[in-house]
Amino acid sequence: MGELRLMKGNEVIAEAAIRAGVDGYFGYPITPQSEVLETLMARMPWEETGMVVLQAESEVAAINMVYGGASCGKKVMTSSSSPGMSLKMEGITYLAGAELPCLVVNVVRGGPGLGTIQPAQSDYFQSVKGGGHGDYKLIVLAPNSVQEMNDFVGLGFDLAFKYLNPAMILTDGMIGQMMEKVELADFTPRWTEEEIIAKSGTWATTGKTKNRERNISTSLELDSAKQEIFNHKLQAKYKTIEENEVRYEKFMCDDAEYLFVAYGSSSRICQKSVELAREKGIKVGLLRPITLFPFPSKQINEMADQVKGILSVEMSAGQMIEDVKLAVNCRIPVEHFGRYGGIITSPEEIVEALEQKIIGG
Numbered sequence: 001m002g003e004l005r006l007m008k009g010n011e012v013i014a015e016a017a018i019r020a021g022v023d024g025y026f027g028y029p030i031t032p033q034s035e036v037l038e039t040l041m042a043r044m045p046w047e048e049t050g051m052v053v054l055q056a057e058s059e060v061a062a063i064n065m066v067y068g069g070a071s072c073g074k075k076v077m078t079s080s081s082s083p084g085m086s087l088k089m090e091g092i093t094y095l096a097g098a099e100l101p102c103l104v105v106n107v108v109r110g111g112p113g114l115g116t117i118q119p120a121q122s123d124y125f126q127s128v129k130g131g132g133h134g135d136y137k138l139i140v141l142a143p144n145s146v147q148e149m150n151d152f153v154g155l156g157f158d159l160a161f162k163y164l165n166p167a168m169i170l171t172d173g174m175i176g177q178m179m180e181k182v183e184l185a186d187f188t189p190r191w192t193e194e195e196i197i198a199k200s201g202t203w204a205t206t207g208k209t210k211n212r213e214r215n216i217s218t219s220l221e222l223d224s225a226k227q228e229i230f231n232h233k234l235q236a237k238y239k240t241i242e243e244n245e246v247r248y249e250k251f252m253c254d255d256a257e258y259l260f261v262a263y264g265s266s267s268r269i270c271q272k273s274v275e276l277a278r279e280k281g282i283k284v285g286l287l288r289p290i291t292l293f294p295f296p297s298k299q300i301n302e303m304a305d306q307v308k309g310i311l312s313v314e315m316s317a318g319q320m321i322e323d324v325k326l327a328v329n330c331r332i333p334v335e336h337f338g339r340y341g342g343i344i345t346s347p348e349e350i351v352e353a354l355e356q357k358i359i360g361g
Contacts, residue, residue, distance in 0.1 A: 002318035004013045009149045010035035010176040013079065013105055013169070016153035023074035024052040026065035030084040031117040032173035033107035036081070039119040049166075049190055054276055059084040061297045063091030063104075070100035071217035073196040073204030075157055079105035082123050083114055085177055086131070091196070092098040093132030096217025096234075099203070101160035103153065105178070107171045107176040110342030118342025119173035121264060124319035127170045135231055137238045139167040139245070140292040142263040154185055163241055164203065170292060174265040174344060200289070231265045247290035248299055252278070256285030259303050260350070261324050262313040263289045266338075270313050272347035277354060284354065292320070309333040309358035313350055316340050333358060 007015065013036050017025060019066045027037045045051040062078050069076035078087060085106045095102055108123045110116035124132070127140050139159045141152045149171060156167040160164035174296060191199065197206050201215075221227040221233035249267075252274050253259070262270045267288040277284045287303060289296050303309070309332055312321035318336035337353035339345045 005182055005184060006179055007146060007182050008014050008035060008179050009146045009171065009219060010107065011039045012146055012150045012182050013153060014039035014043065016150045016185060017361060018043060018049060018051060018186050019185045019189040020157060021049070021155045022051055022055070022077055022157075023190055024065070024069045024076040025053050025078065026056050026062040026076065027074070027078050028056055028059050028062050028080065028084060030081045032109055032176050033079050033081045033105070035176070036105065036107075051190070051280070059087035060091065063088040063095075066102050066104075067091055067095055067100065070095060070102045071098065071205050073200035073206060075191070077103035077105070079107065081107045081109045082111050082120075085126065086308050088274070089126070089132035091328060092134055092138070093130070093134050094219045095166045096132075096136035096138065097134060097185065098217050099164040100166070100217065101157070101164055102166050103156045103160060104166060106171070108170065108172040112342065115343035119175075119265060120174055120188075120315045120340060120342055121266060121338075122316040122319065122340060124171065124292065124314070127168055128295070128323075136234065137165070137293050139163065139165055139241060141167065141247075142170050142290060143175060144264050144267045144288065146175065146178065146182045149175060150182050150184060154188075154193060155167075155343050159245060161199070163198055163237060165237070170264070172265055177197060187292070206238055212301040220228065241261045242294040245291060246294045246296050246299070248296040249290060251286040253285030253287065253303065256283055256303075256306065257308055258282065258284040259272070259310045259352060260284060260286045260313050260354075261289070261300060261310055262286065263292060263320065266313045266315055266345070269345060269347055270350060273313075273350040273354075276347055277351045280351070280356070282351075284323065289320075295323050295327070297323065297327040301329070304328040304331050304361075307332065309335070311327070311350070312336045313345070314338040315344065321330060
């Protein structure tokens with residue numbers, strides 16, 4: 001068993017980054033994720049591993065520093081919260097267009113605009129539908145515990161380098177600020193320059209020598225025919241990700257007659273809602289998407305053969321519900337329930353919504 005600690009979700013992101021052998025973190029403070037940067041500064045990993053930790057002058061600067069580090073084959077990352085993530089979107093689409101691996105963490109707060117500093121899930125569209133320009137996708141992981149905040153740092157980097165694509169941990173202020181027991185990962189040494197060349201020499205800008213050619217990192221292509229070919233390549237990659245990397249969790253679904261679909265902190269609340277509903281004789285289960293892209297459409301479609309209706313529970317005005325509806329293809333009723341603007345729903349409210357919108361609807 002690894003080292004056990006009681007930590008905040010934001011703090012464990014920082015600790016997990018150090019232990020994952022990350023080369024550089026470039027960020028900018030914004031509530032409710034500022035503890036990521038603060039913890040890294042307090043830990044001073046440059047003395048321990050040589051990891052660079054830098055507070056950039058802006059979110060725009062931070063994501064472009066990530067671009068520079070990623071193009072060199074380094075493990076680099078950033079974190080922010082909703083308005084700050086909007087500022088990073090141009091850089092994120094550049095990273096996707098240049099096929100560069102990196103990790104981005106979004107600790108979501110209520111919006112739109114500057115909004116509140118309380119938790120929300122209203123950045124779903126921005127994260128999985130491409131918040132920047134162009135036809136691109138991020139690999140999006142949605143933790144529902146501090147333990148998964150830890151685990152998904154390593155997983156995010158593994159998937160980013162496997163597919164040469166930016167990966168995102170989409171969480172919220174509730175999980176970022178809560179404290180739980182977490183089993184930390186063992187330390188992974190940072191890659192040496194020789195290891196980077198061996199792993200990433202075909203694309204990383206490691207320099208031209210007599211033994212290797214120069215690589216150029218760019219998302220620019222002025223020839224439309226070549227750009228179309230490249231877009232076909234990206235779409236094929238995204239299809240491969242959809243075929244191989246879907247992650248989800250089922251809770252009390254074997255005999256379910258109704259289904260909650262929820263991710264992140266909403267899924268934790270829904271677990272209690274399932275128990276309360278079953279005490280009332282309502283057989284309901286929970287399907288939790290762990291990857292929001294790729295989305296578990298097939299698994300939700302299969303549940304539509306079993307259940308009478310689905311309630312999509314989100315701390316938003318209803319965003320993931322669109323993907324749930326697409327998954328079931330109008331075969332059964334799908335309704336949304338959520339609080340937004342930073343309000344966290346209660347298990348009892350979710351059960352009441354199920355009774356009103358699905359069972360009584």
